Amino acid sequence: xxxxxxxxxxxxxxxxxxxxxxxxxxxxxxxxxxxxxxxxxxxxxxxxxxxxxxxxxxxxxxxxxxxxxxxxxxxxxxxxxxxxxxxxxxxxxxxxxxxxxxxxxxxxxxxxxxxxxxxxxxxxxxxxxxxxxxxxxxxxxxxxxxxxxxxxxxxxxxxxxxxxxxxxxxxxxxxxxxxxxxxxxxxxxxxxxxxxxxxxxxxxxxxxxxxxxxxxxxxxxxxxxxxxxxxxxxxxxxxxxxxxxxxxxxxxxxxxxxxxxxxxxxxxxxxxxxxxxxxxxxxxxxxxxxxxxxxxxxxxxxxxxxxx
Amino acid sequence: xxxxxxxxxxxxxxxxxxxxxxxxxxxxxxxxxxxxxxxxxxxxxxxxxxxxxxxxxxxxxxxxxxxxxxxxxxxxx
Numbered sequence: 001x002x003x004x005x006x007x008x009x010x011x012x013x014x015x016x017x018x019x020x021x022x023x024x025x026x027x028x029x030x031x032x033x034x035x036x037x038x039x040x041x042x043x044x045x046x047x048x049x050x051x052x053x054x055x056x057x058x059x060x061x062x063x064x065x066x067x068x069x070x071x072x073x074x075x076x077x078x079x080x081x082x083x084x085x086x087x088x089x090x091x092x093x094x095x096x097x098x099x100x101x102x103x104x105x106x107x108x109x110x111x112x113x114x115x116x117x118x119x120x121x122x123x124x125x126x127x128x129x130x131x132x133x134x135x136x137x138x139x140x141x142x143x144x145x146x147x148x149x150x151x152x153x154x155x156x157x158x159x160x161x162x163x164x165x166x167x168x169x170x171x172x173x174x175x176x177x178x179x180x181x182x183x184x185x186x187x188x189x190x191x192x193x194x195x196x197x198x199x200x201x202x203x204x205x206x207x208x209x210x211x212x213x214x215x216x217x218x219x220x221x222x223x224x225x226x227x228x229x230x231x232x233x234x235x236x237x238x239x240x241x242x243x244x245x246x247x248x249x250x251x252x253x254x255x256x257x258x259x260x261x262x263x264x265x266x267x268x269x270x271x272x273x274x275x276x277x278x279x280x281x282x283x284x285x286x287x288x289x290x291x292x293x294x295x296x297x298x299x300x301x302x303x304x305x306x307x308x
Numbered sequence: 309x310x311x312x313x314x315x316x317x318x319x320x321x322x323x324x325x326x327x328x329x330x331x332x333x334x335x336x337x338x339x340x341x342x343x344x345x346x347x348x349x350x351x352x353x354x355x356x357x358x359x360x361x362x363x364x365x366x367x368x369x370x371x372x373x374x375x376x377x378x379x380x381x382x383x384x385x
Contacts, residue, residue: 039321056321075376129360129372138320141343142359163319167343211359 001086002026003308004300005093005105006071007078008242010036011286012276013111014062015293016300020109021069023301028103029066030076030095035059036113037239037277038286040137042163047287055286062290076103081249090308091271106308107271109296110246110258114239114277114284119151123206124235131212132233136160139232143168148232149215150174151203157236158185164234165192172228174201174217206233241278253280265296271307273300310383312337313365315352319343323362326374333385 004020006013009031020027038044041055050058067073078095086092086104093108116134118124124132133139136150140163147170150161157173158181164171171194179186179197189195200220207214207227215228241257251259251268257280258267265273275296276289312330314337316323330337340348342361356363356372364371366382379385 034325035321042319056324129358131359133360135320138317138322138361139359141317141319142349142361144343144346144349210357211353 001092002028002103002105003304004028004107004109004297005095005103006030006109006111007095008036008111008113008276008278009034009059009063009073010111010113010276010289011038011059011062012036012113012289012293012296013109014059014066015290016109016111016275016297017066017071017293018062018069019294019297020301021066021071023297024070025301025304027066027071028105029063029071029073030078030103031073032075032077033113033115035063036289038289040135041159041286042137044286046285058286074103076101078245081108081246093271107300107304108273109265109293109300110243110250110267110272110274110278111276111289111293111296112242112245112278113289114241116156116235117238117240119203119206119235119237121203121205123208123212127206127208127212127233130210131208131231132206132235134235136163136234136236140164140234141167143232145169146231147229148172148234149228149230150234150236151201151215152176152236152238153179153181153186153197154236154238155181155185156238157181157234158189160234160236161189161195165189165194168232169194171195172230173197174203174215175199176201176220239277239284243278250274255280264299265292266299266303271303273297273303309336310367311365312383313340314338315340315342315348315356315361315363317341317343317361320361322374326362326364326379329374329376329379333383335383 003025039059080096153175205216258274273296275292342349
């Protein structure tokens with residue numbers, strides 16, 4: 001039986017693990033997407049104290065810090081979560097994977113993060129990994145000398161475009177309404193002759209034979225349908241929380257984000273806390289996820305002290 | 309001993325994980341950096357019919373992405 005069960009091995013999960021382990025609690029971190037979204041960032045420029053930090057390295061260090069303080073880690077995909085009455089009469093929490101393996105704990109911190117949002121247009125599924133990708137860090141180098149489209153101009157989209165400037169011959173950044181990413185990156189891209197921003201775009205279809213050959217979109221102003229010849233489509237239109245496995249275990253909002261008390265990271269269920277991108281906080285940043293993980297762990301520690 | 313070949317890019321986290329895993333278990337592997345080696349890239353796309361990395365061959369078994377459980381199984385670890 002663990003004191004704290006942390007689901008998710010990203011920035012918030014491992015920060016929560018560091019704080020819990022330093023309180024000498026018995027902690028386990030269940031990781032499946034190792035290092036979370038932070039690990040997919042090759043260069044992080046806004047994590048205070050570091051410049052141009054490799055996200056994967058940051059996550060390795062966090063993990064080592066957590067395990068050095070005594071936290072355990074396990075590759076374990078949670079399929080089910082519920083509670084039952086423990087031997088001492090307290091409510092305890094149980095998670096199960098698809099093979100029915102169980103892990104039990106007195107408290108839970110959910111830090112499962114988010115995954116890329118899909119466009120939901122024809123061709124997207126069919127050409128996944130055949131030109132359609134959600135991870136510029138992983139796949140940008142494969143598009144050397146090719147024409148590509150980046151859909152979305154938030155930070156993820158702009159970062160994808162920036163990574164692609166090293167490889168691709170031409171990069172179209174397709175913007176629905178306005179550029180929402182950091183102006184620093186936007187300015188850099190505007191100066192690059194390989195990059196072209198197209199505004200008022202509604203993506204309609206991704207076409208190809210074996211691999212992607214073009215992207216069809218509607219120009220929202222002229223209402224005309226246009227086709228861009230590209231062999232890569234980098235979808236970067238935000239994220240959706242990894243919260244399906246929870247069912248109605250704790251309260252979620254209309255977007256599937258776990259509703260937390262922003263002061264305490266408590267969910268609607270006593271003994272269950274949540275942190276980072278899976279929650280209904282507004283900003284999605286590595287530093288914020290880490291901070292939220294720390295908050296959740298400290299509150300969880302207090303809760304354990306007064307309830308167990 | 310199984311022949312292990314991996315097609316990877318230097319920035320891909322899952323590639324790094326796969327390679328770390330192999331190194332940790334003292335398993336030799338042939339690494340092709342498809343970001344630079346265009347011929348290897350074409351080969352990978354041809355063999356796997358897709359463009360995601362890593363693509364890992366353990367003898368004739370192809371794996372797309374890093375699946376630790378399957379890798380353990382194929383390498384009898």
